[in-house]
Amino acid sequence: MKQKTIIFLLLFVFVILVGSLFAYFKLFKKAKDVHYHAGFQVYVDGKLQDFSGAKYMLVKPCGKEEKGQEEDEQLEKAHLHDGVGDVVHVEAEGAKWKDLFQNINFNISDKKQITGYVNRKKIENILDYPIKSYDSVVIFIGKADEKLLKNSVTKKRIIEVEKENRNC
Ligand SMILES: [Zn+2]
Numbered sequence: 001m002k003q004k005t006i007i008f009l010l011l012f013v014f015v016i017l018v019g020s021l022f023a024y025f026k027l028f029k030k031a032k033d034v035h036y037h038a039g040f041q042v043y044v045d046g047k048l049q050d051f052s053g054a055k056y057m058l059v060k061p062c063g064k065e066e067k068g069q070e071e072d073e074q075l076e077k078a079h080l081h082d083g084v085g086d087v088v089h090v091e092a093e094g095a096k097w098k099d100l101f102q103n104i105n106f107n108i109s110d111k112k113q114i115t116g117y118v119n120r121k122k123i124e125n126i127l128d129y130p131i132k133s134y135d136s137v138v139i140f141i142g143k144a145d146e147k148l149l150k151n152s153v154t155k156k157r158i159i160e161v162e163k164e165n166r167n168c
Helices: 002-032 070-077 097-103 146-151 155-164
Strands: 036-044 087-090 114-118 121-123 136-141
Touching (some): 036 146, 070 097, 087 155
Antiparallel strands (some): 114 136
16 A cells, blocks of 8 residues: 555656656747748839749748758748748748748849848848848849838738738
């Protein structure tokens, strides 16, 4: 009887320990998980580009971990989801704007002049600029027209997109 109680107690303690360790690592991992969004627009000679087409979308369900694939790590940095062509999802550290264009196969570093704005402020070397949460970026290829900045993606719009895709 006594031995049984001791075994039961030991088992109980063991289960609690394993359970809290598991919970701790899950929480820890969650805190480390990168996932944020930013708005962007690209104009080529004054014409707004539409990135909402299927060919720009990452079809893989977001948040799914696939280990050991470097290509995926690059895709995690910046991608588009669900037919939304003006809000970028960032799910890895160190993402720059050029990562987005690389990942959606949009040849941005052409011979033409590139002018970039972050939250309506002109930024040098926009492609090497980090993607930051809720930033709104406008990139002009060729002709730059600052008047168009007033149409840039708003924080409200980014939050709306976040609400629509809770799992992304
Ligand atoms: Zn997302």
